[in-house]
Amino acid sequence: MRAVIKKELKNYFLSPIGYVFIGLFLIMFSIFFYTDVFSYKSTNFEYIFYSGATILTFITPILTMRTIAEERKNGTEQLILTSPLSITKLIIGKFIAATLILVITEVCTYLYFAILMYFGKPHISTALVTQLGFLLLGMSYISFGIFASSITENQIVAGIITIGFFILNWFLPQFGSSFANISLINLFAKFPRGQIDIADTVTFLTFILMCLSLTIILMQRRKMVK
Amino acid sequence: MIEVKNVTKKYGSFVAVNDISFTINDGEVVGFLGPNGAGKSTTMNMLTGYIEQTEGNIIVNGYDTIKKPNKAKGQMGYMPEGVPLYNDLTVKEFVTYMAELHKIDRKQKKDRVQAVLKEVGLESMQNKLIKNLSRGQKQRVSLAGTIVFDPKIVILDEPTVGLDPKQITEIRSLIKNLGKKHTVILSSHILSEVSQICDRVIIINKGKIVAIDTPENLESKVSTNNSIYVTVEDTDNKVDSMKIENVSSITLLKANEDGTKQYEIKANEGINLNKLIFSEFAKQNITILEMKKPETTLEDAFMEIIKEGDDK
Missing domain, CATH: 3.40.50.300 (P-loop containing nucleotide triphosphate hydrolases)
Structure with a gap:
């Protein structure tokens, strides 16, 4: 599995993908930071992550859309699937690599925290809880992105499916309160207030597990029908 | 096995x-x-x-x-059709990745990668990106990845x-x-x-x-037919009208520009065609320039076997 993580990370940083993801996120985040801090005169670090979640909705496919679709299209899938590496390890390896990019991005946002510290007294504990929630949200997005990438050979289609699903998440609460509880973006809402809700955390983790399992099952199944 | x-x-x-x-x-x-x-x-x-x-x-x-x-x-080491490779990796990185996927011992990995690159003749190109290689070189990279873990x-x-x-x-x-x-x-x-x-x-x-x-x-x-190819100098077209005992067919294969002709002559099993043709043509004053057994290749065998299968 370490080989897959290493290779994926190398791929993120040898191609522009990793830089584009981190760069785009930070540029957008800076704009929201600027408007929040200067327009509203607020030194609240956490609330910018609500906007951060919106950014994530649109840029997660940059990380995930090629993960499996590209391997299938180029045929390199054959190299991996004929090696002694199990499909489970392959998928988890790819998931961890994409998550690491997200972690790097989150670490970069502490730059804004440092700026706020100069002007006021932001809460470090709330910031950490927010980042945990943001990480869980990001991991959920990544796991769905990888699943979308496994159902098609076309990266663009995988990307559109991913964004489509995330946007649907926004509108889920409008269909009723029971839907609101499973909307990923809603699950994140409590974290910037400094609350770690066990139910929300478990729902996130279950969603991640479900997406990764579905991807693994789909790839196993494809061996039978291919 | x-x-x-x-x-x-x-x-x-x-x-x-x-x-x-x-x-x-x-x-x-x-x-x-x-x-x-x-x-x-x-x-x-x-x-x-x-x-x-x-x-x-x-x-x-x-x-x-x-x-x-x-x-x-x-x-097993497998080199798939169409040599799928990671174009953004260098030759060395790709072969190392294949070694890691096949769980080669970490201490041996470096030596093994170098040995196999040498074996396929890519030692000097190991730091080149795969996308910049020619088709033949890519094929060798793929082969290196296939055998790096000594399957x-x-x-x-x-x-x-x-x-x-x-x-x-x-x-x-x-x-x-x-x-x-x-x-x-x-x-x-x-x-x-x-x-x-x-x-x-x-x-x-x-x-x-x-x-x-x-x-x-x-x-x-498939080479069970008793036949022979003969090239002759036959200005009077004698061969076409010849009747030889035990010979089942004489077929003109091609008439060359220099006036010589090539025939395929088939005979019944057990007849020494070389000897027979030599003596019969000599009687008719036909000059034999070349005489050879048709070579059966694996191609013929393949076509024959496939045809048999299709007929069934």
Whole structure:
């Protein structure tokens, strides 16, 4: 599995993908930071992550859309699937690599925290809880992105499916309160207030597990029908 | 050793491979032959565990490819058709990645990668990006990735497709060398290649095995006709009207520009055609310029066997 993580990370940083993801996120985040801090005169670090979640909705496919679709299209899938590496390890390896990019991005946002510290007294504990929630949200997005990438050979289609699903998440609460509880973006809402809700955390983790399992099952199944 | 027992692969109602069985022994070099769509690649994909068979068992060095897939896969190096590679990696990075996927001991990894790059002649290009390589070089990178973990069995799907003649010769000699240390299974369209490299040939047509034998035996199977090619100088057209006892047919193959003609002459079994033709033509004052037995190649054998299968 370490080989897959290493290779994926190398791929993120040898191609522009990793830089584009981190760069785009930070540029957008800076704009929201600027408007929040200067327009509203607020030194609240956490609330910018609500906007951060919106950014994530649109840029997660940059990380995930090629993960499996590209391997299938180029045929390199054959190299991996004929090696002694199990499909489970392959998928988890790819998931961890994409998550690491997200972690790097989150670490970069502490730059804004440092700026706020100069002007006021932001809460470090709330910031950490927010980042945990943001990480869980990001991991959920990544796991769905990888699943979308496994159902098609076309990266663009995988990307559109991913964004489509995330946007649907926004509108889920409008269909009723029971839907609101499973909307990923809603699950994140409590974290910037400094609350770690066990139910929300478990729902996130279950969603991640479900997406990764579905991807693994789909790839196993494809061996039978291919 | 690979044992394939009654393996069938179905896609819905379409049967791609139909109840095939064969055994490949250690150290053998075996060629898979067959027209396009015959089931060669499907069979290879099943051997390597890339796809699963609908029925039957494949045992690789004692490991069942379905019950113990990872152990079975560890025995084999596979070079897929069309040489899929990671274009953004360098040659060395790719080969190292393949070594890591096959769980090579970390201490040996570096030495092994260098040794294999040297073996395929890519030592000087190891830091080049794969996307900047020529087709022949890519083929060698793929081969390096296939053998880097020193597999007992090497499976090559169409290893020389798309190469120029010089590259083909290079890859072929690499494969010949592989045959000294590994069991090699390769599929190919080029029959001369198979007859040069392989100890045994498996011919597949329409998902079924139609022949398993050595190239020599396959060739001799079809060369049973008693016939001969004769080139003569025959300005008076005597040959056309000749009637010779025991000769069943005389057919004009081509009339050359210099006035000479080539005929195919067939006779009944057991007749020494060379002697007969020599004496008969001498009586008619026909000058024989050349006389030769038709050479049967694996190509003829292949066509004949495939045709038999189609007729049935």
